[in-house]
Amino acid sequence: MTNTQVTLVQIDNYGPWTVTPEPRREVDLQTLQSRLYADLSQLIGNRGGYVFFTRFDNMIAVTNGLDTADHELLQESIRNRYPVSISLSLESGPTPAAALATATERLQNAGSAQDGDRREILTGSPVEAGGRTGEDVQIAHFDVIDATDEYTDRLSAYESFIAIERAYASLMSYMHEANDSLSFFVGGDNVIAVCPDLKRETYHSAIDWVSEEVAVDLRVGVGTGRDAHTAGMSAKHALERARESATVVEFL
Amino acid sequence: MTNTQVTLVQIDNYGPWTVTPEPRREVDLQTLQSRLYADLSQLIGNRGGYVFFTRFDNMIAVTNGLDTADHELLQESIRNRYPVSISLSLESGPTPAAALATATERLQNAGSAQDGDRREILTGSPVEAGGRTGEDVQIAHFDVIDATDEYTDRLSAYESFIAIERAYASLMSYMHEANDSLSFFVGGDNVIAVCPDLKRETYHSAIDWVSEEVAVDLRVGVGTGRDAHTAGMSAKHALERARESATVVEFL
Amino acid sequence: MTNTQVTLVQIDNYGPWTVTPEPRREVDLQTLQSRLYADLSQLIGNRGGYVFFTRFDNMIAVTNGLDTADHELLQESIRNRYPVSISLSLESGPTPAAALATATERLQNAGSAQDGDRREILTGSPVEAGGRTGEDVQIAHFDVIDATDEYTDRLSAYESFIAIERAYASLMSYMHEANDSLSFFVGGDNVIAVCPDLKRETYHSAIDWVSEEVAVDLRVGVGTGRDAHTAGMSAKHALERARESATVVEFL
């Protein structure tokens, strides 16, 4: 059984900041957001976690292996180098979606995302080091079969993008509603899903669903591990095997 | 009439690179992609352009005001600081979608996105300096009405994200098919669309469409200018006015 | 005759900020400083200028080609993305040292570097576009002859570093006192000097001075141009020629 530790990262009072005293240059906002994300990627990623950019002002991370001190360090490091601060809420449990729902609720109870007085909330408790197992995190790494031939090299760049987006939207909804999973576009034609302990048939169903709903053919590699990095690397290797053997679901 | 100059940015042979000799750490890929995007944001943005992360390995930019030498500088700057290189294809015309389609086709003719021998293509000609006007670019900046109250502070972070994604997917398809526009999620609850010379009613129709299709209520500010930055800042100010006066479409 | 435009960049009230409310993590300060420098490098460098990290809280730039609006953009871009702001003072003239002295004085008159109320000063006027010439900037690029064989591959890393530092300290003092030039260590065994219109013999004298004072043998390439980038690239090519032909002073 998985026990995914999820952290909601929310920039404090970001919306108002972007237009105060007047709207800030879009390129600076884009640079700020993507660098803040890159920094969290390194800070969390080099401790074995994953973070997804999601909406940029609200990011979702898988943080098995990061304790409270690590979370405090994230807040300190961002506060020291950016004009904004971040609040964090963490929760763990057998389904990523339920853990995130609880984490969100706890942060909402601490104050609004646009409350100028709510700053650097840190709430929730990490999984105890002694309670961690090698099955805590399941990661599924999806990509589009023949994406380069079918889309990138054939359609207009925007039509390819729409096709990828549609597949992503279809997959994210299905995996959330049917499987309590959290799926994130990570660039190219790749989607990474954070899942509870799902079986092979479930992934086949998800791929069939997307194929029927939006006519995009996916493939997936699935890995399990103590933390997101370990599970994610297994998933990548499984996906490579699926590519080579022309299968659609591979577990490692 | 608009005359949008669009540049397709494609990382050369990126897919194969990410798995050679074996899959690279996801956090490093995420960091690389988001920083490369941030750098292009600064390089293009500080010359008056906009770039959107799109799929990260394929990015779309509005580059009115950037000439061939500026595009060569982008390639040189990336090559000097990253382990990857980029190809660029530019085209201009009255509709952004058509310009991008032509730019894409030209790059495809130069070689596949996964052709190891195709490197640093630069193709297409910029708008002549003398031919530029103050109506060349139209930018529409959309956001979700009461996003914080309705979604961020109320739903689970992932449900909010799904709602935003759905609105975005609906808007991007509609604006592309009905209006030859290119729409991009830029974080939070914001979407920026690069449009031909559209009228007020057209924006009302788009907002109605999204409201009916996915039940998310949008608002938009529209601006026009010589380049993306000028048009985009007008759009932001127009959007602020819409917020204050509780209207749904504002032009500046 | 050169007409170097020099800009003093000073982080506002930085010293107090680094210890308020208590001393900040050194790694965050190092990261902040070096990224802020990297960003200015891109912002100034991609407009043809050079910036040197100097003391990091006080940086010195050669900004021929950057006008007042460009300087305002530097301030806005930093303010939008960092927890600190910068003041700028610019001045031009036939000797870089004199121009910098005037620029410094003007900024000092506007308030102390540690005055909490002095923020984002911008003072001084750029060279008029019409008054610029191809001889405005002279750049000399020095390196150490056989640095790898003599130092890096032979001595302890710190002894090599001390040798380079000594050569740098000797050169910077000499070039400043004798030639009103500003010299900056730029990494490896490289020093870049911003000079007035100096002759070949003057560079020979400087190299002899360093050789006698600290027994480190330098070589130099010298270039002239409308801006720092053009002059600097000529200097680099001249230095390559000096390397190949085993000479110690080359002009391009």
Next chain:
Amino acid sequence: MTNTQVTLVQIDNYGPWTVTPEPRREVDLQTLQSRLYADLSQLIGNRGGYVFFTRFDNMIAVTNGLDTADHELLQESIRNRYPVSISLSLESGPTPAAALATATERLQNAGSAQDGDRREILTGSPVEAGGRTGEDVQIAHFDVIDATDEYTDRLSAYESFIAIERAYASLMSYMHEANDSLSFFVGGDNVIAVCPDLKRETYHSAIDWVSEEVAVDLRVGVGTGRDAHTAGMSAKHALERARESATVVEFL
């Protein structure tokens, strides 16, 4: 007794790379170097270490607490995101200077800094986790007394810089020759020295030396700990106390 673990970081074959096929833009080199340093700062710093930019192509780090796997991660992370790779050599011992000398020698034995075939050397063994103590690292944080009043607000920016550089050059030589310590300028008027177990009188002597040699008055805070971060934070607090009580040497 201290037991400092020192890591020499050397960019592989960097000099030749900067001029191949022809000299690269200086601003890109500056950006590359300072960002690579910033990234190492975060990677090493967030594990309790310190890294100093030194010559940028050769950096020196204090890495107590980082094991071999951490060092491999540094190499992998840089290789994945930069066009260059790094070699690492680590060694520990009671004096930082001796440890670095051994580390340097071992790397030199593996090949020249400009050997195109020497890539990503990792040599040397970390301190065993069980052998670490709270006295392993001694950090001394120096600054200049009244730097803002005496220099920054009074002299030309370059004259202030020369004064700081002279104090630094004097201190670094003295601390190296007399005390086997490694001193590094870290911005502003700050120098951080990595020292063996030195006594109060030794620091007084160093300060007297610099005062006599170059007429710059220093102050120092000294801290000891299991790793650079802990020792360094104590040193910063000690320095604050010295500032407040107008003393010149404080231990915490």
